Each structure stands twice: as structure tokens, then as C-alpha cells.
Amino acid sequence: MPPMVELQARLRARRLSSGSTKSATWSLYANSGGKAVTMKLTRADRKILQILQQDGKISNVDLAERVGLSPSPCLRRVKQLEASGLISGYVALLDRRKAKLDVLAYVEVQVDRHSEEAAEAFKQAVLREPEVVGCYVMTGGYDYLLKVAVPNLDAYADFTMKRLLKMPAVKDIRSSFVLDTLKDSTALPLDYLD
Known part of the structure; x- marks a missing residue:
């Protein structure tokens, strides 16, 4: 597969429909075979994404409390966001200068x-x-x-x-x-x- 086509395939996320500002349906394309995973994003999902982008180490209990959900549904939503590929991973961000990369x-x-x-x-x-x-x-x-x-x-x-x-x-x-x-x-x- 040519690099540009591969890049487009990896980055393609296409909005299918949206009934209101409360939720949106997205089709996320996987690298293997172009399979689409569709999920409905709610306000809670967006809040989860916002919080996890700021603090990827937050406990599920604290995340659930901040989002306004009980822990089980919160964890289920996080797992769905991970499975969809919207959350692609968690990393520790290093301070470049403290790592002596000036x-x-x-x-x-x-x-x-x-x-x-x-x-x-x-x-x-x-x-x-x-x-x-x-x-x-x-x-x-x-x-x-x-x-x-x-x-x-x-x-x-x-x-x-x-x-x-x-x-x-x-x-x-x-x-x-x-x-x-x-x-x-x-x-x-x-x-x-x-």
C-alpha cells in the first residue's frame, strides 16, 4: 500500500450522522481490512475523553465521579472508547529538558x-x-x-x-x-x- 494511502486509511474518521449536540455517531476505520467500528458518543464520552487527555492515570472511581457516572458504566465506556480506537493508548509525558534533550x-x-x-x-x-x-x-x-x-x-x-x-x-x-x-x-x- 502506498504511504499516502496507508496514512489516509489510518487517519480516516468519518462522521456518519448527528441528531443533536448531545451525541454523534462515528465510524472509525481499523488498519486491518477497513472494518468500521461504530459507536454513539455522548456528553459523558466526551467528558471522559477530556479528562483522560489531562490525566491518563486517574482512577476509574475518580473519573466516574467527575463525569457523573457510577464506576461500572464509566469503565465500560472507557473500554468502548479504547476498542473503537479513539483512545489509542496511554503514555508518560517526559520533560524534554530534564531528559537532557535541550x-x-x-x-x-x-x-x-x-x-x-x-x-x-x-x-x-x-x-x-x-x-x-x-x-x-x-x-x-x-x-x-x-x-x-x-x-x-x-x-x-x-x-x-x-x-x-x-x-x-x-x-x-x-x-x-x-x-x-x-x-x-x-x-x-x-x-x-x-
């Missing part, structure tokens, strides 16, 4: 071949690099955008010269360095679920 760079990558084989080889090379904490397929003059976290500029130079520029099909790169962070949130807006 340099954050966004790197635009242009490739010279647009074949499936070259795209797959580049993808596999990027997945092996722990410094690459994000990789996005882009439109415009560059094909990919990498988010790279390293301890210092020497480590960045080492990464780009010895590894990135030697990856399959890489033709050109352009780097931008983060000077300050005004907002860096993993929480997604939920207004569009109405």
Missing part, C-alpha cells in the same frame, strides 16, 4: 525518488532513529517533516551528517530549531465530535 529541531526532508520502495526504505530508516520523535508526510516542497530531539548541536550535526543524509532517497534537508515553546499540548480539541 535541542528540538523540525527538519524538512525532500526525497529524490517517489516510489513505494524508496518510501518504505525511508520509513524503516526513520523508525530506527530514537532521536526522531515525530515524522509526518507533508504536502508542498518537502516530502516529510521530522521532529528531532537531541542533547546539543554537536549531537544534531552527528545525526544529520552520519545518519539522516545517508538514509535512502534523501535529497535535501532544511532544519529549523525551536528557541522557545509557547504551547506544546498532546490534548486534542473535542469540539468537532459534536
Whole structure:
């Protein structure tokens, strides 16, 4: 499957119907076979999502209390949201600077071949690099955008010269360095679920 088609298949979430602002029905497509999982999202579901995006370690009892449900139905809703793929996982968010990764760079990558084989080889090379904490397929003059976290500029130079520029099909790169962070949130807006 071509990378763009694979990306579209993974990210596709299509709204099927909505009777009111109280709930919406969504069809979430799984990676395997394009099976659709349909569930009705209620205000309680959206509240659960909002709270879990802020505190993924909250106990089910506390979550249920904040949502206004008893623990059993609350847990059942969380399990349904997980099974639907809307909740894709739980992680610990680390402070980049306390992890001694003082340099954050966004790197635009242009490739010279647009074949499936070259795209797959580049993808596999990027997945092996722990410094690459994000990789996005882009439109415009560059094909990919990498988010790279390293301890210092020497480590960045080492990464780009010895590894990135030697990856399959890489033709050109352009780097931008983060000077300050005004907002860096993993929480997604939920207004569009109405």
C-alpha cells in the first residue's frame, strides 16, 4: 500500500450522522481490512475523553465521579472508547529538558525518488532513529517533516551528517530549531465530535 494511502486509511474518521449536540455517531476505520467500528458518543464520552487527555492515570472511581457516572458504566465506556480506537493508548509525558534533550529541531526532508520502495526504505530508516520523535508526510516542497530531539548541536550535526543524509532517497534537508515553546499540548480539541 502506498504511504499516502496507508496514512489516509489510518487517519480516516468519518462522521456518519448527528441528531443533536448531545451525541454523534462515528465510524472509525481499523488498519486491518477497513472494518468500521461504530459507536454513539455522548456528553459523558466526551467528558471522559477530556479528562483522560489531562490525566491518563486517574482512577476509574475518580473519573466516574467527575463525569457523573457510577464506576461500572464509566469503565465500560472507557473500554468502548479504547476498542473503537479513539483512545489509542496511554503514555508518560517526559520533560524534554530534564531528559537532557535541550535541542528540538523540525527538519524538512525532500526525497529524490517517489516510489513505494524508496518510501518504505525511508520509513524503516526513520523508525530506527530514537532521536526522531515525530515524522509526518507533508504536502508542498518537502516530502516529510521530522521532529528531532537531541542533547546539543554537536549531537544534531552527528545525526544529520552520519545518519539522516545517508538514509535512502534523501535529497535535501532544511532544519529549523525551536528557541522557545509557547504551547506544546498532546490534548486534542473535542469540539468537532459534536
